[in-house]
Amino acid sequence: MAFTDASLVALRVFREVAERGTLTAAAAALGYTQSAVSRQIAALERAAGAALLERRHDGVRLTAAGRLVLRHAAAVVDQVDAAARELAGLPSEDESTVRLGWFATAGAWLVPQALVSLGRSHPSITVVTRESSTPALVRALRAGTLDVALIASLPPFRAPDDETPALEAEALVERSLQVALPASHPLARNDFIDIADLRGHRWIAGPGDQLVMGVWPGLDERPRVAHTARDWLAKLQLVAAGLGITTVPAGLVAVVPAGVRVLPVRGGPSEQRRILLARLPGPMPEPVARLAAALRAAVVESWHQPIG
Amino acid sequence: MAFTDASLVALRVFREVAERGTLTAAAAALGYTQSAVSRQIAALERAAGAALLERRHDGVRLTAAGRLVLRHAAAVVDQVDAAARELAGLPSEDESTVRLGWFATAGAWLVPQALVSLGRSHPSITVVTRESSTPALVRALRAGTLDVALIASLPPFRAPDDETPALEAEALVERSLQVALPASHPLARNDFIDIADLRGHRWIAGPGDQLVMGVWPGLDERPRVAHTARDWLAKLQLVAAGLGITTVPAGLVAVVPAGVRVLPVRGGPSEQRRILLARLPGPMPEPVARLAAALRAAVVESWHQPIG
């Protein structure tokens, strides 16, 4: 079979795989078995006459040919979906709809704040959002499933990925990492914490291998992790309950619950964190530009709020 | 099956049908049986949830839904083909390639003349051309198989078709119909022919029901058609051989073979003929604009040549 009449299902499956990074995950998302997905990809590769995926022990990665096909597949699938919507008489996925992806932290303050103000200034723009991990966001951008994404970046601030075409990334803000501790804690009476005082504490960290999320990176001891949690509210409530301390990006300060105090850390290198606004290169549709502006404004606004 | 995963083959078939205007012709062009095409279309209509074609005794016509689907199908198929070309490492159907369609008469003077001059001034532009009947040209434009087409138009100069979106048509030139007769003929000594002198001649006309092509439209007698031919060279050689006379558009004057004289007709209403340059509405790619300019220039240039 020539590539010119590959199956639309195959293209759709391929896009999903590219976005999930795993045949198995894509299969689950599509309601197929892993086997079916594997075969679809195999067929597509046969049609393309080249390997589209590089098989790795932890999933798959796109080859050069794969990226080529992905570009077109995304366009094709979008086009067909547009046709389907128009046929159904639906509002043809308004040009005024923006799909925004974000990493968990941004959902607590930046996203809601920006969307509220955007809703006021440009009520005609619809924003659909979705939380994902950073790699998932990057893949979704490349798969054309997202128009724009908020991505966290830490030193040495490399590009989100090293594929081509490179993503366009604008640094929205750079703030330093801070520490959250119970308001009742003796150290909370000061306006800052000395890095030396961080020793000996119990930490509340992120799940899995993300232990690094939540524990101060410059610690000169092996941290004792008392709890792990993915959810910010849960983490902060654990802090409020005096069960441990954790790190938080400065942006979260404004939405920290009662009983928690957030302080900057003195001594040691300052731990900077950036929030990037990333998208595929190319002309920026007007609604996307509006959303970007709203996000920038929200960042500025948050500076005027008390920073612990 | 939802429309969202219709088959690419079906879309391709559909485009072909839209271009040919007939299931049977599309089948022949694609190497399928008419039955297969019929089923493909049926399946597509089932997926679309609407009739895409209006069945008529002489073929099919697009319904509103059909036009909608055609728009998207053309884009989808193009996109996939582009992917295929890129995969094959081919020059990705240069943006600098223009596909031009023309009706038979234009191929004898306008097209060659314009292409030569375009080739001199913009050698980087590739033009692929194709002769077709006027309705075929119009369908090909709508199916996205041609970028631009030269179309003949006669009074009352209606639009090439009455579908939406309307085609953009620019009148390149308007010339009057003339008569070709043997250089040796007594009437050929004058610089014009009086309409009264057209009586009693033997005519060389177009094939089939196109008798009108070749016989002077204002004749007040039933014409005697001695020969029918589709090819201009054949027609003109028949004229040169003294086997009859025929009508020719003024543009052809410059390329008429020896032994043939072309004269305007006096008396009676002047028979005007227009050549339209037609394309789908939308932004005009730069190479297309160049080609259009070259065609306009060729028209102007031909005015400076002797007009019999």
Add this chain to the structure above:
DNA sequence: CCGGGGTATGCGTGGATGTCATGGCCTTCA
């Protein structure tokens, strides 16, 4: 060396898609 994450593949079955042949409808022409 086993368990758990990935992907590939043999096997059986059902559906989709071809061809062939036929039938219905319409127009044209003798």
Add this chain to the structure above:
DNA sequence: TGAAGGCCATGACATCCACGCATACCCCGG
């Protein structure tokens, strides 16, 4: 008015493809 010839639809097949299931395989980490 009947025969011919254009068009499309459809019933009866054959074939093939793509699915699910189960299993094999590979690699890594504890």
